[in-house]
Amino acid sequence: xxxxxxxxxxxxxxxxxxELFANAIHNESKRSEYPFxxxxxxxxxxxxxxxxxxGYNDGAFTGAKKGGKLGLFExxxxxxxxxxxxxAMSPMLQIKLLRVLQEKEVMRLGGDKLINVDxxxxxxxxxxxxxxxxxxxFRKDLYYRLCTxxxxxxxxxxxxxxxxxxxxxxxxxxxxxxxxxxxxxxMFKKHNWEGNIRELRNYxxxxxxxxxxxxxxxxxxxxFKEQRKLENNIEKLKNxxxxxxxxxxxxxxxxxxxxxLKSISEAHRNNLSIGRKAISDKSKxxxxxxxxxxxxxxxxxxxxxxxxxxxxxxxGTKMLMEGIKLVENL
Numbered sequence: 001x002x003x004x005x006x007x008x009x010x011x012x013x014x015x016x017x018x019e020l021f022a023n024a025i026h027n028e029s030k031r032s033e034y035p036f037x038x039x040x041x042x043x044x045x046x047x048x049x050x051x052x053x054x055g056y057n058d059g060a061f062t063g064a065k066k067g068g069k070l071g072l073f074e075x076x077x078x079x080x081x082x083x084x085x086x087x088a089m090s091p092m093l094q095i096k097l098l099r100v101l102q103e104k105e106v107m108r109l110g111g112d113k114l115i116n117v118d119x120x121x122x123x124x125x126x127x128x129x130x131x132x133x134x135x136x137x138f139r140k141d142l143y144y145r146l147c148t149x150x151x152x153x154x155x156x157x158x159x160x161x162x163x164x165x166x167x168x169x170x171x172x173x174x175x176x177x178x179x180x181x182x183x184x185x186x187m188f189k190k191h192n193w194e195g196n197i198r199e200l201r202n203y204x205x206x207x208x209x210x211x212x213x214x215x216x217x218x219x220x221x222x223x224f225k226e227q228r229k230l231e232n233n234i235e236k237l238k239n240x241x242x243x244x245x246x247x248x249x250x251x252x253x254x255x256x257x258x259x260x261l262k263s264i265s266e267a268h269r270n271n272l273s274i275g276r277k278a279i280s281d282k283s284k285x286x287x288x289x290x291x292x293x294x295x296x297x298x299x300x301x302x303x304x305x306x307x308x309x310x311x312x313x314x315x316g317t318k319m320l321m322e323g324i325k326l327v328e329n330l
Contacts, residue, residue, distance in 0.1 A: 002028035012153030014251025015196030018124040026080040034079030042085030042297040056109035086123040156193040176208030195252030245305040
């Protein structure tokens with residue numbers, strides 16, 4: 001894939017190493033001497049994302065930097081642009097991205113001339129984009145443009161003994177020297193690894209700083225034990241299919257997704273509508289500090305697995321029957 005200039009889309013849960021693979025592809029390609037530029041489409045509001053990608057001319061909008069700004073497409077010229085969480089990109093930006101892929105040119109905000117760019121696009125998502133295409137949430141023509149070369153990264157829980165190879169690798173990186181007790185080995189085998197390799201590396205780093213030679217159950221961090229409790233409760237639920245989908249799209253942010261879902265459910269019980277601003281404000285009151293853009297991304301993903309329905313305008317967001325049943329079981 002590195003020898004080609006075709007677009008790539010990498011699918012995998014959060015923490016499986018999508019950006020690592022994208023960077024590796026770039027480093028093995030003829031573009032390796034030019035920039036590798038990464039941006040998370042789900043973490044930036046639409047208006048800012050557009051200016052980041054395409055740049056702007058002097059005076060293009062209030063607060064614009066004097067002299068304008070180079071966009072990431074121009075900055076990545078002859079290199080690779082990595083678009084993480086591509087599913088969060090708005091329909092308007094999807095159209096503009098499609099044009100760049102087709103015409104190999106961009107226009108800055110407030111500009112009046114086209115700029116030729118030679119950029120390879122590698123996109124990443126933790127959702128099944130084809131399902132979003134079927135629901136009209138993602139442009140079909142853009143999907144086929146991006147999906148020339150697809151890669152699917154398996155979650156850590158499906159990689160068996162790889163867990164312990166990765167532990168050894170991380171232990172070497174952090175300068176640790178420990179062994180796991182049989183009890184901990186079994187716990188690691190049964191653990192769901194919601195945060196995948198990122199979560200595993202965090203635990204290894206923690207264990208290395210403890211300095212013990214043999215790691216027992218009581219040596220594991222509180223977060224691991226709490227996650228195991230949550231998994232044990234989850235296994236008892238009846239709505240396995242909806243819950244598995246929720247776990248897949250949320251990665252290691254399942255608590256934030258459950259918070260948003262429960263907030264909508266609470267409004268539903270009180271016959272009220274609730275929007276992303278209200279959810280964002282509520283999260284800040286409870287110490288979760290979700291931005292409106294983060295809430296928007298979560299809402300889109302919850303809708304993609306039919307737990308909620310997002311209404312335009314003042315309609316707010318409403319619970320669907322599958323979402324109601326899931327929250328009741330939780």
